[in-house]
Amino acid sequence: MNIRKAFASFSCLLVFASLPFHAWAGTPKAVQVAPSFDGPTQVEFSADQTSKWTELPSGTYCVPNSDVVISGYKKANAVPFALFGLIGIAVRNSINAGRGNNAMASAEQALTFSIDEEAKAKLQAAMADPMYAGKFTADATPGRKFEVIGAVVMSFADQLEVLPYVTLRVKLIGNNGRSKLWTMRYIASTGARRPLVGEGSWTENGGIALRSQVSKLLDLAIHTMFTDIATPYPRDDASLTNVHGFFVHVNAPYQVVGYKLSEQNGRMLFLPKSSASIVFAGVNVLDTDSVWQQPASSKDRPLKRLKVDDPTLAGIRLKPPTAADATSAEAAGDTIEASELDAQEEKPVED
Numbered sequence: 001m002n003i004r005k006a007f008a009s010f011s012c013l014l015v016f017a018s019l020p021f022h023a024w025a026g027t028p029k030a031v032q033v034a035p036s037f038d039g040p041t042q043v044e045f046s047a048d049q050t051s052k053w054t055e056l057p058s059g060t061y062c063v064p065n066s067d068v069v070i071s072g073y074k075k076a077n078a079v080p081f082a083l084f085g086l087i088g089i090a091v092r093n094s095i096n097a098g099r100g101n102n103a104m105a106s107a108e109q110a111l112t113f114s115i116d117e118e119a120k121a122k123l124q125a126a127m128a129d130p131m132y133a134g135k136f137t138a139d140a141t142p143g144r145k146f147e148v149i150g151a152v153v154m155s156f157a158d159q160l161e162v163l164p165y166v167t168l169r170v171k172l173i174g175n176n177g178r179s180k181l182w183t184m185r186y187i188a189s190t191g192a193r194r195p196l197v198g199e200g201s202w203t204e205n206g207g208i209a210l211r212s213q214v215s216k217l218l219d220l221a222i223h224t225m226f227t228d229i230a231t232p233y234p235r236d237d238a239s240l241t242n243v244h245g246f247f248v249h250v251n252a253p254y255q256v257v258g259y260k261l262s263e264q265n266g267r268m269l270f271l272p273k274s275s276a277s278i279v280f281a282g283v284n285v286l287d288t289d290s291v292w293q294q295p296a297s298s299k300d301r302p303l304k305r306l307k308v309d310d311p312t313l314a315g316i317r318l319k320p321p322t323a324a325d326a327t328s329a330e331a332a333g334d335t336i337e338a339s340e341l342d343a344q345e346e347k348p349v350e351d
Helices: 002-017 081-094 097-110 116-127 204-230 323-332
Strands: 041-045 068-071 144-156 161-174 179-188 240-245 254-264 267-272 283-287 292-295 303-305
Touching: 041 116, 097 204, 116 144, 116 204, 144 204, 161 204, 179 204, 204 283
Parallel strands: 041 144, 068 144, 179 283
Antiparallel strands: 144 161, 161 179, 240 254, 240 292, 254 267, 254 303, 267 283
């Protein structure tokens, strides 16, 4: 049944992606603002892990005993990596096979961690911020509660380079847990991509760079979530924007039409005007230099896969610049080189 649902959802996605933007009249549930209430509402960070059935696309690998998910990886003619796990990814693509066992043990240890305690502490600190006064509380509130589930997604953009994302799925639960009143994803990324394992990777030196990045992304995601709930960003059709770039869970660039909720200090908040069945539906926190953007027109498709050599992608940053990159950029105009990979299948999610 789940396979049939996923196939039906993906087929519908392909149909929607071929339609011009004006065909999506109305406001999808996935972009609606949170209901407002008199008085504070309880916020609770759940220890539950992100659901593989309702939140993650097929082919993702959930690191055992961890809040880390590896996604966007696909290689033609290879055994599905979920069957051989992180060892297969590392040995086949990211490190010298001769030292694979030691490197893999170190990488798996670096990727095995929980964000629960840090997220709870950051939520408590954020609720004490005067800008959210009277909106949120850690105490139980009768009849309603915001439940937050978080994950760290290591999302491949090609066969080697990975960008971490922190995803928060928040649900407003009502009627003493018996009904869902509202839900939204908050997806934060920043900075450049690195290899998953090996020299200069996210898991080098016990994953110090990754833990630091995750802490920063938790701050971004939590602040964005609280701000959007307390004083919702307007979902104004005048702010509809055509964005080209990479998004969580997909290893190919996409054109996505959505609301530009905010842009300042080199960062934008972007909300695709889409169904919740799209795996990156929700408020995306993005670096402005990691995407191309322009005001949307009525002719723009709401969702379209792009070729990796699409000229609009030539100026976006994928990974840290090197001296060689600078030299080649001066000579060749700063082009992007990446392998074209198949995008992940979108899966149905709770709407």
